[in-house]
Amino acid sequence: MGRTGRKRAHKNAPSQALDHHESAVNLRRFMSRNGFNDESDLKLRNFPQTGRGVAAWRPLHENDVIIRVPFHLLITYATLTSSNFPRLFVPTSKLTIHDLLAAFLVLQRHKTNSFWSDYIDSLPPEPPWLPALLSEERTELLPVDLKLAAKKSRRSLEESWSRLARSIRSDWTCGCCGKNADRVIDLHSFIWGYVLVNTRAVYVDPETIRGECDRATDILSDEPCMALCPFLDMFNHSDDAATRAEFVRHEGQLFYQLTTLTGSKKYRQVFISYGGHDNVKLLTEYGFFIPGNCYDSVPIQVEEVFQVLKLVLDNSRYKFVQKHGLNKSLFISEAGASFNLKALLFVASDTSETKNLASVVYNDSYPESFVKSTGRMCHKLLYFHAEKLQSVLKILQDLELDSLVIDFLRYRLDLMKKLCDNKQ
Numbered sequence: 001m002g003r004t005g006r007k008r009a010h011k012n013a014p015s016q017a018l019d020h021h022e023s024a025v026n027l028r029r030f031m032s033r034n035g036f037n038d039e040s041d042l043k044l045r046n047f048p049q050t051g052r053g054v055a056a057w058r059p060l061h062e063n064d065v066i067i068r069v070p071f072h073l074l075i076t077y078a079t080l081t082s083s084n085f086p087r088l089f090v091p092t093s094k095l096t097i098h099d100l101l102a103a104f105l106v107l108q109r110h111k112t113n114s115f116w117s118d119y120i121d122s123l124p125p126e127p128p129w130l131p132a133l134l135s136e137e138r139t140e141l142l143p144v145d146l147k148l149a150a151k152k153s154r155r156s157l158e159e160s161w162s163r164l165a166r167s168i169r170s171d172w173t174c175g176c177c178g179k180n181a182d183r184v185i186d187l188h189s190f191i192w193g194y195v196l197v198n199t200r201a202v203y204v205d206p207e208t209i210r211g212e213c214d215r216a217t218d219i220l221s222d223e224p225c226m227a228l229c230p231f232l233d234m235f236n237h238s239d240d241a242a243t244r245a246e247f248v249r250h251e252g253q254l255f256y257q258l259t260t261l262t263g264s265k266k267y268r269q270v271f272i273s274y275g276g277h278d279n280v281k282l283l284t285e286y287g288f289f290i291p292g293n294c295y296d297s298v299p300i301q302v303e304e305v306f307q308v309l310k311l312v313l314d315n316s317r318y319k320f321v322q323k324h325g326l327n328k329s330l331f332i333s334e335a336g337a338s339f340n341l342k343a344l345l346f347v348a349s350d351t352s353e354t355k356n357l358a359s360v361v362y363n364d365s366y367p368e369s370f371v372k373s374t375g376r377m378c379h380k381l382l383y384f385h386a387e388k389l390q391s392v393l394k395i396l397q398d399l400e401l402d403s404l405v406i407d408f409l410r411y412r413l414d415l416m417k418k419l420c421d422n423k424q
């Protein structure tokens with residue numbers, strides 16, 4: 001099925017209503033009690049392709065507001081500092097906004113009478129699965145780009161946990177049950193909070209947040225640029241959606257507002273954009289991928305170019321590649337070789353002793369013979385990758401690795417074959 005066909009099927013698939021579920025009813029009541037007005041007639045539904053998401057019972061046109069959430073319904077740095085939450089930490093602590101939001105979520109889930117209970121109950125009881133949760137041994141088996149991304153997010157998670165564990169006061173006890181901190185925030189509950197913040201937090205303007213803080217604490221080590229936004233965090237992502245998120249003043253009150261730049265049809269799922277992410281980013285940060293994602297490509301390692309195509313660089317050309325960073329951002333997509341890959345292939349394969357390499361590369365004035373041969377070179381690189389991936393897939397399937405990773409790698413193999421066919 002083509003990209004357009006795939007999108008159409010994706011958006012027309014029948015969905016199931018979720019609005020009558022207790023947690024959804026309570027979330028609505030909580031939002032309405034606190035000044036939320038649903039002008040787009042939004043419905044929570046379960047969609048076959050994406051799981052839980054939001055549909056609108058009215059058409060949304062370009063530049064329509066999808067949702068406008070009152071500021072005090074967001075969990076921001078201002079929320080954290082206006083409560084006694086900072087007392088959980090030793091005063092010299094240095095924690096990121098991600099660390100703090102994760103700990104706050106865990107604490108609110110534990111509390112019996114939290115103001116946020118209805119929101120917390122609307123969150124997935126189990127966090128989405130991310131490749132960062134794979135064992136180190138299994139991570140090593142992944143293709144290099146996915147392996148590096150998984151390792152990086154695993155490191156962030158481990159560092160966050162070690163910062164929190166160091167910073168929580170040993171004499172802190174919970175106000176509702178008297179338990180010590182380590183019995184309220186343990187590694188398991190922390191992972192739930194951390195992954196939910198990772199997959200659901202929105203970017204917020206730190207200046208606005210600072211302006212809304214009544215009390216200052218200096219435990220924050222980065223910018224207060226992440227926040228959790230009830231109901232708004234129910235929207236799923238699509239690579240062809242475009243949205244604008246911002247703080248606005250409306251009738252004298254501050255709101256976090258999401259505007260659609262693409263529109264959507266009545267009764268259909270409303271998708272938003274989490275950013276122009278490729279599938280490795282979506283998989284490692286959010287735990288899903290989109291077949292046919294328009295931002296997707298096949299990454300190529302610089303060593304592979306020389307190994308597979310049997311090319312060598314003399315000293316001056318090596319320096320040229322280094323100076324212009326042509327050994328990075330190498331990939332092949334539906335549009336062909338990336339700018340840097342094309343340039344590297346030219347610099348490494350040119351036998352006509354071109355003097356002004358920069359002029360050819362930056363004016364895109366490649367000789368016709370080279371342009372003709374790039375398709376063949378890309379085909380060889382893709383073929384090499386497909387063969388390698390096929391054997392990795394076999395090992396991972398035998399190990400019964402998480403099915404999401406297997407599905408992603410199968411999809412990538414198909415993408416390589418498709419790109420290979422384009423290059424024939």
Ligand SMILES: C[S@@+](CC[C@H](N)C(=O)[O-])C[C@H]1O[C@@H](n2cnc3c(N)ncnc32)[C@H](O)[C@@H]1O
Nearest residue numbers: 050052128199200233234235236237286287288
């Ligand atoms: C901000 S939440 C969106 C709401 C979420 N589906 C829920 O039920 O709470 C982000 C998470 O939704 C899921 N998600 C978002 N967009 C998706 C998509 N296009 N396909 C599949 N899952 C998606 C992923 O699990 C992601 O981590």
